[in-house]
Amino acid sequence: MDECFHENDYHVSRRIYSNRVFDQVHERQAQEIQSLRERLSRACRCTDKWAVQKIKGLLPILDWLPKYPVKQWLPGDVVSGVTTGLVCCLQGVAYALLASVAPVYGLYSAFFPILTYFVLGTSRHISVGPFPVTCLMVGSVVLTLAPDEHFLRPVNITGVNETAREAQRILVACTMTLLVGLFQVAMGLMQVGFLVRYLSDPLVGGFTTAAAFHVFISQIKTIVSVPIHNHNGFFSFAYTVIASAISHVMDLNSQYGASIVHSLPRGFALPQIPNIALTGNILGSSFSTAVVGYAVAVSVAKVHAAKHDYTVDGNQELIAFGVSNIFGGCFSSFVASTALSRTAVQESTGGKSQIAGIISALMVMIVILALGPFLQPLQKSVLAGIVIANLKGMFMQISEVPVLWRQNRTDCLIWIATCLASIVLGLDVGLLAGLVFEMGTVVVRTQFPSxxxxxxxxxxxxxxxxxxxxxxxxxxxxxxxxxxxxxxxxxxxxxxxxxxxxxxxDAVRVFKKRNKALKKIHKLIKKGKLQATENGLVPVASLGVENQAFEKEQVPELEEGASQLDSEVKVQVDWTSELPVSVSVPTxxxxxxxxxxxxxxxxxxxxxxxxxxxxxxxxxxxxxxxxxxxxxxxxxxxxxxxxxxxxxxxxxxxxxxxxxxxxxxxxxxxxxxxxxxxxxxxxxxxxxxx
Known part of the structure; x- marks a missing residue:
């Protein structure tokens, strides 16, 4: 050992530990194994403190609202709520186009889910409401189950029965929304929020980029009817007001055939019972929409939670969004999640809590009850422009691909594969294909470890x-x-x-080769050609022939006598030296x-x-x-x-x-x-x- 030490060297002196010795010296404790009855008894044990914690966990508003700092947070929440509410109105009307339902239902979808999330949600910053990707997923189901061909008027009357079509389409959308909510609540109660972790950032990025592509394509036919320029954020509200005024004054609908909103009736629609008979046709789509909506929402929530130093409960978020969708589905709303741009507006304008969310809901309610008719002359091309403008953040994710390629090529391939699959196969199948590909990369990386x-x-x-x-x-x-x-x-x-x-x-091959060599050595000893001594194997001098000559001789009793010779003659073979028989034994x-x-x-x-x-x-x-x-x-x-x-x-x-x-x-x-x-x-x- 080198006795010269450097100033940063250290010397360790301890006993050698096998696991057995370490367990004995340090008295390894036996792991306590509880029976199912004991675990159930412990889980069902209820104390006052436990009950309070559970109630606050299920109703987070009871925890944060009594501690709400009014003077510090309320001014920012008011400003943020008013601003976000205006954006909610426009996005709600616009995203209704993606869901293939009447624009007024977009306003309902921007109002009802906020009410329940205010009570049940754990994120202080996300703005709950329609999200382009989930709206498009709902719209694809709606168009599949309620296409125009099902509502054609009789032969002597041309056109489509729009009243019956709209009623059936909102019924399909509400039924799907209710089913999405049930899935989310069930997953929340089963504490399976962790499953969303399998939707990695590259997979979500590729999926949402593909969804943005689908949204863009779906809006081209609407937006090309009247040339417009896209605007985003708060200024889109002012632009929309101006566009509505121009459309009304110039009567673009009758003069040029430009498609407008037409009808935004005041007030709320009566609650309706979803059509349970449709569930069989929308079960798979509802589950994938539930997963996507929750995954996007919780991802955005965790980003803002980390920024502002608080935590988000993933399982409680599942319950919150599930109840919100069940509640909204009963009041003519479609699937709620969160829009990235709308949440960014709520956070950047000073929002500190869901008080801003409830104020934004009040702004939407004002539009529903009083100001809706003023948006009736609004061109649908303007709404399509709003939709496309809000896709900017999703399309910008393409810039992540070169970075991912340099950092981790496997993650880059996941992004590309999910994006292409979602574009070619559709969002539902594409998400599943991307998830399977992602799991495949994990299996491959563990199947061929370093x-x-x-x-x-x-x-x-x-x-x-x-x-x-x-x-x-x-x-x-x-x-x-x-x-x-x-x-x-x-x-x-x-x-x-x-x-x-x-x-x-190969240890097996070595063993077989050694056995083969031993058998031949035993034959030579039995024939008197070799002698086993304490110093090893010694050839008999009088033999006068090479050992290889005996390899070819056939001895019928070999297999029967081998074990007997092995017991009678103890042969010490140095396997690293040259053997007296011509058998190639790996060293x-x-x-x-x-x-x-x-x-x-x-x-x-x-x-x-x-x-x-x-x-x-x-x-x-x-x-x-x-x-x-x-x-x-x-x-x-x-x-x-x-x-x-x-x-x-x-x-x-x-x-x-x-x-x-x-x-x-x-x-x-x-x-x-x-x-x-x-x-x-x-x-x-x-x-x-x-």
Whole structure:
């Protein structure tokens, strides 16, 4: 050992720990396993404090409203609420075009969901209401189940029965909205909000960009009727007022045939019961819409929560949006989520809480009750312009592709694949295809994990990939193999293949070749051509022929007599030297194999069985196998999978690679008949210098 220390060096002196010794010394505690009855009893136990927490968790307004700082937050919330309310009105009317329903229902969709989210939601900044992507998904279902062809007038009357068509279309939209809400509430109650984490940012980015493309295409036919310029944000309200006035004064509808809103009746529609008979046709679309709407909303909510230092409860958000959609579906609304641009307006204009949201709902209510008719002459091309202008943020996501390519090509491929699939196959199937592709990349990355042979930095307990560094050494007689992935049924064969590559031989083939050589050696001994001595195998001098000549002789009793000879004659063969028979036996240059499991998080049944077989294969050819770096949970999993037996014992487990290496070196120096870890107090054994 080098006794020259640098000022940043430190010296470690401790006992060598196998898992067995460590558990004994530090008194490993048995994991408490509760029965189902005990767990249910504990979960159903109710105290006053627990009840208050649950009620506040279900109704977050009871927690934040009593603490609301009126003087500090109310002025900003009022300004933000008024501004956001104007944007809500315009977007609600415009997004109704995407949902293929009358514009007034867009106003309802910008009003009713806010009321319930105000009570149940946990985000202080998102603006709840229509979102272009979910509106388009609703619209595609509406047009499928209620196309114009179903409402043609009799032969002698031309045109479409618009009254019946609009009634059926809003019925389809409301039924789908109710079903979306039920899905979201069910997922929230089952605490499965974490499933949305599988919708990664690249997948959502590619999907929303494709959705923006679909929205843009759907609005071209509307927007080209009258040439206009797109405006976004708060100024779109002033532009819309001017456009409405020009359309009314110049009578563009009758003079030039420009399509206008026509009807925005005052007041609210009566509640209606959705058509349950439609659920079978919209079940799949409703589930995908529920997932997309929630995923977008919770993503935006978490961005603003991180910015303003508070937390968002994902499961409670599912319940909040679910109840909002159920409530809205009963009052002629379509699916609610959040629009990125509308939320940005609410946050940037000073909004601090959902008080701004409820004020924006009051602004929408004023339009519904009083100002709706003033928007009736508004051209639909203007509304289409508003829709397209609000797609700017989604289209700008295309700029992320080159960045993703440089950072992580797999994530970039997920973005591109999801986008193309959603454009070509449609939003529902495209989202599913993108999700399958994303899961496939995860499987591929774990199915073909990186594996390496480790070497030691001299005089340290540091072990690194030998291909990455020059000044590291392979420990003589010991091979260290590391796998950087969980090991399960899909990658266990790859694990064994990489292990064979790194060690340089196949343990099964070595065993078979050695058996073949031993049988031939036994034949030669039986014929008197070889003699087994303490110094090894010695050829009989009087033989006068080469050993190879006897390889071709056929001995019928070979298979029956091999075991008998093995018991009668103890043959010591040095497998590293030249053999007296012409059998090519792969050379094994090490006596111990250490497998680093520090990066292995779990094993399944198939992997445990295969790994146990691999360990026994190495033991059969005289190579001791040690597993290092397993955490407690992985060890418990191995025990549950019956990994250990009389041959493969828990003594092969060590806390670290260095513990295993020191044990092997100590065992080699003291002999295999003694237990190195049982000597004295086992302290100051092979100190480590770094």
């Amino acid at each position: 594996c390496a042979t480790l070497g030691n930095v001299p005089n340290t307990n540091i072990y690194k990939n030998m291909k990455d560094y020059k000044n590291i050494d392979e420990i003589p007689g010991i091979k260290i193999f590391k796998c950087n992935s969980p090991i399960y049924f899909a990658n266990i064969d790859y694990f064994k293949e990489k292990l064979r590559e790194e060690v340089g031989f 094994v240059h090490f006596h111990s194999l250490v497998v680093d499991f520090s990066a292995v998080s779990f094993l399944d049944v198939v992997a445990a069985k295969s790994l146990k077989l691999v360990v026994k294969e190495f033991i059969r050819i005289g190579v001791s196998v040690y597993i290092a770096g397993c955490d407690g949970e992985l060890v418990r999993r191995m025990e549950a999978l019956s990994f250990f037996d009389e041959e493969v014992t828990r003594d092969i487990l060590f806390l670290s690679v260095h513990d295993a290496i020191l044990f092997i070196q100590l065992e080699t120096s003291t002999g295999n008949d003694e237990d190195p870890l049982a000597e004295k107090d086992m302290v100051n054994i092979l100190p480590v210098f770094m």
